[in-house]
Amino acid sequence: MFIVIIRTIILYAVVFLTFRVMGKRQIGELQPYELAITIMISALAAIPMQDTDIPLINSLTPIILIFSTQIYISAITTKSSTGRRIICGKPxxxxxxxxxxxxxxxxxxxxxxxxxxxxxxxxxxxxxxxxxxxxxxxxxxxxxxxxxxRPVTPKDLEIDTNYEGIPHPVIIDGQIHTKNLEKLNLSPEWLKEELTSLGIDNPSDIFFANLDSEGNLFYQVYRQKNK
Structure with a gap:
């Protein structure tokens, strides 16, 4: 049983690393060659987990080979329009x-x-x-x-709009995200004062809070309605 656990952990780590390098795509967004690689790696990883008599290297070797091929193909599709057209096709x-x-x-x-x-x-x-x-x-x-x-846009109506940046989460699961506060040139002390003014004494009572580009603080308390 211990051997099975170790083999599973090793294979999981290798497969996870391979897919992590392949990039953040959903299955429906994969190119045909990427989908083929995904299926092959999954199948190769499953075989030695089911049959412990098969040497682990017999599965790791083709996975590493496919992983290397994926990196090479990705480089071709990135740098060569001809290669991209041959491998991925065209719309x-x-x-x-x-x-x-x-x-x-x-x-x-x-x-x-x-x-x-x-x-x-x-x-x-x-x-x-x-x-x-x-x-x-x-x-x-x-x-x-x-x-x-097409939907009407503010540009069509010649209406000027203010810049809208990405809201920054400042509290998640009761934990203050100091790095996001630093990006906004704010401190945890400032956040605590803001929460105190809203009647919240402890940040750990907050399930989620974020700050938008206009300085508006949205927050949700555990087991309560949004405020």
Whole structure:
């Protein structure tokens, strides 16, 4: 049993490191070669965990080899447009200038019902509202609506807007995040004073709190409603 535990920990560490280096992508966002690598590594890691008679090196060697190949392929797709086109392919236009491209639809093995379903999921139940639709190299559908069907923006109305930065979490699970406060040139003492003015004496009573770019403090107390 001890050997099984050790083998499992080693394989988990190797697989975790491999996927960590591959980057932060969801399964649906993987390129075809990345999905193939993911499946192969998972299968290779499972074999020696199920059968302890198989030497661990027999699984680690191909995983490391695939890991090295992944790094090399990633370098090619990053630096070479030709290599990226060969390995990843190129986007396919399914709707062009408001017209369905039947030939590309057939090449992509997508029927009209599937296209309509994807358009509804994206928020376009009426195909006449779509100017362009692409199948990206990772299989996702990108849509460019017709100009008259696009949401109105402040720019369209010539309205000036204030800068909106990213809110910084300052308390998570009752713990003050001093690094985020330092980014804002604030101190834990300042935060405690702010909480005291709101009737909260102990930061550990806060489940979550963040500070937006305008200095507004949002917080939620444990087992209570937002305030």
């Amino acid at each position: 396919t236009i399914l709707i062009e200038n408001g017209q369905i491209v039947e030939g590309e639809l057939n090449k992509s093995r997508i029927n009209i019902n599937e296209l309509l379903e994807e358009l509804r999921i994206k928020g376009y139940p009426d195909i006449s509202e779509v100017e362009f639709a692409f199948i990206e190299t990772n299989g996702s559908l990108s849509i460019i609506p017709k100009s008259q069907n």
